[in-house]
Amino acid sequence: MLEIKNLKAYIDTSDGVVKAVDGVSFSIKPGETIGIVGESGSGKSVLAHSIMQLNPKPPTFYPEGEILFNGKNLLQLKEKELRKIRGNEIAMIYQDPMSSLNPVFKIGDQLMEAILTHHSMPKSKARQRAIELLTDVGISDAEKRFNSYPHQFSGGMRQRVLIAIALACNPKILIADEPTTALDVTIQAQILELMKSIQEKYGTAIIIISHDLGVVAQMAEKVLVMYSGRIVEKGNVEDIFYHTSMPYTWSLLRSLPRIDSESRTRLLNIEGQPPNLIHPPSGCNFHPRCPFATDQCKTVDPQLSKRSADHSAACILSEEEFNEAKKRIEKGEQERRMEHV
Template identity: 75%
Template sequence: MLEVKDLKVYLDTAEGIVKAVDGVSFTIKPGQTVGIVGESGSGKSVLARSLMQLNPSPPTFYPQGEILFEGLNLLELNERKLRSIRGKEIAMIFQDPMSSLNPIFRIGTQLIEAIRTHQKLSRKEAEKRAIELLTDVGIPDPELRMKDYPHQFSGGMRQRVLIAIALACKPKLLIADEPTTALDVTIQAQILELMKSLQEKYGMAIIIITHDLGVVARLTDKIMVMYSGRIVEDGSTNDIFYRTSMPYTWSLLRSLPRLDANRKERLVPIQGQPPNLVSPPNGCNFSPRCPFATAECLDVDPQLTDRENGHQAACVLSQSEFEHRINQLVTAEQKGVVL
């Protein structure tokens, strides 16, 4: 359904050309749920907005690549054609529900507008559809809440409204950019379960973008890990969590709290800062922060290579070498030795 080929998204800034997305390729199948994870600044949101063609131009430009949605290259379409696809075929849930909703219009007005933009319905029919959507996303008393303004909803309820707007025209692809940001853990779980149930009901594909690996663990079939504008590991959810092949992914997982961990065991943060995307380092972009970096890593810029069963990673180390290095490091840490 969606195929991204060698996509590059650059920003022309006063400091220089920022390579926000630098040669990304992937495919999304109908009904599939794909997670894109990585630290802040890794290019996840720029990639998401590129799929909707919502990045401001200038400073954004696309020096290379294709975004093929059902055979149409979105980079070649005019604004009128893009508007017919946005919201109808591809919909998006943005990070901040308060700033994504217009504070001066009632919730019902915003829902009805989204519906009537793409569907030839009367206002009465659109209002009925809006009430059905609010019911689907778990808003109590939807007829009454249609008359409320965004500030009268809690953060979780506003996020539900955004999901309702995104689903208004039954899109084939839903892009959720940090859909659980600033929500407490209980509400996060509710939103994730809601997305899962609505996916089953509407049969859409979902791209969920987050820095929280716990979120994608329970929702996705496939995970792509981004670092400094590139995909550095790509595989099934089980591959990423149980057979990691890239030091950055392993470091991300290691920095998360685990229920099965020893209570005295400390979390290990990733040292250093993400690279400057105007002038990235030579060789592997992760090498300055990588606990397994060698002299080769400073010279070789690794590309995604197959490990097994569609699992890909961008690392000069083979799977066996990588696992051996992990065992060495963990054993040394347990003995209090610094490698």
């Protein structure tokens, strides 16, 4: 349904060219869910906006790559053609519903606008469809709440309204950019469950972008790990969470709190800062922060290589070398903890 080939999204600034997305490739099938994870600044949102063609041009430009949707390269379409796709066939949910919804228009009017933009129908029918959507996303007494303003809804309800707007035209692909960041854990669980039920009902493909690995583990079948504008590891959920072969992914997973952990140890952060995307380091972009780094990492720029049928990682270490290095690091940390005790 959607295939991205060697996409490069660069941003021209007064300080130089920011390589926000630098050679990303992946595809998604109907009804599939792909999770994209990484630290802030790794290129996740620029990638999402590139798919929707919402990055301002200029300063954003695309020196290489293709974004193929049903055989059409979105990078080559004119604005008029893109408007027929945005919101209609590919829709997006943003992380902040208060800034995404217009505070001076009623919820129902904003829903109807999404429907009438792409479909020619009487307003009465559009109103009926909008009320059905509000009901589908769990807004009780939808006919009455149709005339409410955004400030009259809670954060969770506003996020549900955004999902309803995104689903207004039954899109084939739904991009959710940090859809639960501003919500408490209870509402977060409800929103994720809602997205799953909608996917089952409409057969929608979902791309969920998050820095929360727990959310991605719950939602996705496949995971892409991004660092400094690149995909550094990709595979199914089990590959990424239980058989990672990339030091960056391993470091991210170690920073997760675990309630099932037997040893009550401090969370481990990733030392240092993400690289400057105008002047990235030579060799592997992660090597200045990597606990596994060798001298070779300073000169060799690793590309994604297969670890198994559906699992790839960008690291010069083999799986055996990675596992051995991991054991040495974990053993050293354990010994230091024992000395401290």
